[in-house]
Amino acid sequence: MAVFTSVSEAELTVWLNNYSLGQLLELQGIASGIENTNYFVTTSNGRFVLTLFEILNADELPFYLNLMAHLARHGIPCPNPVANRANQYLGTLKDKPAGIVSRLGGKSATSPTNAQCAAIGAMLGQTHIAGQSFSQIMPNPRGAAWRATTASLVRAFLNAEQLALLDSEVALHARQNFSPLPQGVIHADLFRDNVLMEDDRVGGLIDFYFACSDALLYDVAITVNDWCMNPDGTLDETKTQSFLRAYDAVRPLLASERDAWPLMLRLAALRFWLSRLYDQHLPRDGELIHAHDPRHFERILKNHIAAPQAVWL
C-alpha cells in the first residue's frame, strides 16, 4: 500500500492553486510503490501523478526531478515534473516534500518478448545518450562502501556457502575499477515494473529514485539481469541478444565494455542480492510484505560465475 500520507480533494485543490494545472477532476491513490505516497491526479489540463516523498531527503530530490525534466526535454518518455508558480518542481504538501509529474501510458510487461527487450535496449541507449548533457552528479549510494556495510549486516543470516560467495564477490568488486568505462547518469533500477509498455513500444520509464552517476554498462547489466532472465536464473540468449543489439545500435559498446561485461553482470546481481537480503532480514516497518526473495539473485550470481557471459551481438 503506497498511500502513507492521505491527501483529500479539498487539500489538493488548495495546493494546486500554486500551479497552472486547472481544475481538479479526480484524485486516486496508487497501491504500488514502497517508498513514497503516490496519487493519480486528473485536472482540466491533463493526467498527472502526485508524489509525497516519505523517505528521500529533500536535498536529494532536485537531482531526481531535474534528471526527469532533462530526459523528458530530450524526448525520453519519462515523468515530466511540473513547475509551480514559483517556477520550482518541489513543493510541500502535508508537511512532506511533494511534486507533481506527467502521467504516462502503458503497463509493465511481466514476460517480455524479444521485440520488447529490443525496445527497452534501444530506449536505455537513448537515455544514456540524453543523460550525457545532464550536468548534476550523484555518486552511486549503492557503491562499494554500501556493499561492504550491507554485507556485514546480513552476514549473520547466511549459511557457510552463501557467506563464502558473498565475501569473495564483495572482495572481487572492491578491487575492480570500472571508472575508465563510459560514465554518466544511469537509472540503476530499470526492472520490468519500472517500464510502461504499449505493446512493443516503450510508453514510459518511471521511478528514477535510484538514479545516480556510474558506468553506463552497469545500467545495461542491471536491466538485462531482469528483462532477459529465465526463471532458472540463466540469461535467455535470444532476448539478451535482442536487447544488446538494439542498445549497441544506439550507443555502440566499446571493446573495454565488452571485456567488462561478465564481471558487470555479476556486480549487478550482487547489488540486488545484497539489497534483497537486507530487505528480507532487516525490514523497515511495514515493508516486509514487499520483500523479494533474495535467492533469485543468488542463483543469477552463481550462474554468471559458473558460465561467464560474452556480449552477444
Next chain:
Amino acid sequence: MAVFTSVSEAELTVWLNNYSLGQLLELQGIASGIENTNYFVTTSNGRFVLTLFEILNADELPFYLNLMAHLARHGIPCPNPVANRANQYLGTLKDKPAGIVSRLGGKSATSPTNAQCAAIGAMLGQTHIAGQSFSQIMPNPRGAAWRATTASLVRAFLNAEQLALLDSEVALHARQNFSPLPQGVIHADLFRDNVLMEDDRVGGLIDFYFACSDALLYDVAITVNDWCMNPDGTLDETKTQSFLRAYDAVRPLLASERDAWPLMLRLAALRFWLSRLYDQHLPRDGELIHAHDPRHFERILKNHIAAPQAVWL
C-alpha cells in the same frame, strides 16, 4: 500548403541522429500554416511536429521555443520543444533553422460552445500566470509603431469612411498608455484555429510565433474577439460572460482592467483589421489564398465603438 521545404525520410533519419527520439516511423507533411514548413513525425518515442522556420529570424526563435518549454514545464498543454544531443532546442535542417516539438491531441472548435469559451478563458488565465515566471522579454512587434506604419501602407486601398475610422483609431491608441495594466507574456493570436479542443477540454495551445510581452488584458481581448463573436461582428453576451468569468476565477481582473476593457477590445480589433488589410492588399508571394477578409474586423471595430462593452462577470 505549408511544406515550403521538403524533407525526405532519409534526410530526417540522419537529422534525428542528433536527438534521443528513437527510430523514425512516419513522416507526413502538414497542409495548414502559412509561414513555416511543418511535418508530423512519429518515432518509436512518440508523436512530434517538425518545423522548419522559413521566415522568422533565427535570433528570435529561442524566445518562442523557450516560452513553449516554460509553459509546458508548468503543465500548460502546448508544444514542448525537444532538445538535441547538444541540449539545444534549435537545430538546422535543409539549411533552415529547425526544431521538433511534442504533438498535441484535439482539433479546432469552429463554433465554440459556452463550455468551450469557459475552458479557453480559464486556460488563458493559467497561461498568463505561468508566464509570470518567464524571464525573457519580446516587445510587441505589432505595437504602436507597426500600427502607424501599416496604416500608412494600406491607406491607398481604403474609402473615405474607412480612412476616417482608421485614422481616428490609430490616433486614439497612440495616445493610450496601457503599461500600468498587468503585463506579461501573451500569446497574441489565440484564435480558434490555434487551439486544439478535446470536447470541452483544451487539448493544446499552438502557434506561439506572435507571442510577445504586453498587457495581459490585450490577450484577453484578442481571444474574446474571436471565440465569443457572433457572425455579425457583435459579441455573444453569454459566451463572453462564460469566458471572462472563467478567466477572472483564475486571474482576477483589476478595476483598472475593467475600465480599460472597451478600449482594449477596439485595439485588438484594430490590430487584426490592419494586418488583414495589409495581407489582402500587399500579399507576399503565395500568401494570397490565405488572406482573411478584413471587413470582419472592420465590422467588429465599428460595433465596439458604437456599443462599448462592459466586462460581463
